[in-house]
Amino acid sequence: MNYTVLITPESKDLIQQHLELGYPNEACGFLLGEDHGESRTIQEVIAVPNVQKGDQKRRFAIAPLDYIQAERIALEKGLQLLGIYHSHPNHPALPSIHDLQQALPFFSYFIWSVQDRHATKLTSWRLNEQLQEFEEEKILVLTYSI
Amino acid sequence: MAQIIIPTPLRKFTNNQAKIDSNKNTVQAAIEDLAKQYPNFQKHLLDEAGQIHPFIKIFVGEDDILDLDKEQTTLENNTIVSIIPAIAGGSYNYYNLLK
Known part of the structure; x- marks a missing residue:
């Protein structure tokens, strides 16, 4: 399946700012928007704390109550919870085995490499139909706001 | 009736239902009943021993x-x-994306 993720420029900028501020630790948050089947549009993002105990430079975790809150906000705004974003400080924008093990169906996983506090390459990944492998999604930045 | 909220990424296993009512008296019974109603959901809810999956919080x-x-x-x-x-x-231990 060839999936495409559209994102508003504001949402992309907010993610970038959050991930650069979080450097050298991994930072993370939620992606909200509308799903259209083979394409989806990210319209809002929610930044949340990385609550991973231990090495936050190489791991992230999101608190269950932040997850519940994100679902509520999506519902209130008439949007869907579409995925997660997180940074890979000083590492490539590729999913790790740990990312794969924890991945959920349907969600888009944005991974943004951050090198020396500068966000460089952004990629997006989704589990395939068999829920065994990641497939890369195409990201298109809208030239207008929604 | 208790109400079970299904997370967005797993709703494909409940016919896209976000909320499901349960008349069971305990969490374990409600989750087992959910797994029975939606067999494809079971592997995301319960481990091989029938316990609530470690990747799930209730x-x-x-x-x-x-x-x-x-x-x-x-x-x-x-x-x-x-x-x-x-x-x-x-962000470590990358798997082979090219296979």
Whole structure:
């Protein structure tokens, strides 16, 4: 399946700012928007704390109550919870085995490499139909706001 | 009736239902019943031993069942049960994307 993720420029900028501020630790948050089947549009993002105990430079975790809150906000705004974003400080924008093990169906996983506090390459990944492998999604930045 | 909230990424296993009513009296019974109703959901809810999957958190209201009576936490009328997938990852140990 060839999936495409559209994102508003504001949402992309907010993610970038959050991930650069979080450097050298991994930072993370939620992606909200509308799903259209083979394409989806990210319209809002929610930044949340990385609550991973231990090495936050190489791991992230999101608190269950932040997850519940994100679902509520999506519902209130008439949007869907579409995925997660997180940074890979000083590492490539590729999913790790740990990312794969924890991945959920349907969600888009944005991974943004951050090198020396500068966000460089952004990629997006989704589990395939068999829920065994990641497939890369195409990201298109809208030239207008929604 | 308690109400079970299904997380967005797992709704494909419940015919896209976000909320499902349950007349069971405990969390364990409600989750087992859910797995029975939606067999494709089972592997995301229960491990091979039939216990609640370690990648899933169950909250009753705002409380983790691990801080209550765990799987035997009782459900009352209008109790809201949230199934919460573990959200985590990391930036090392890359797997082979080219296979």
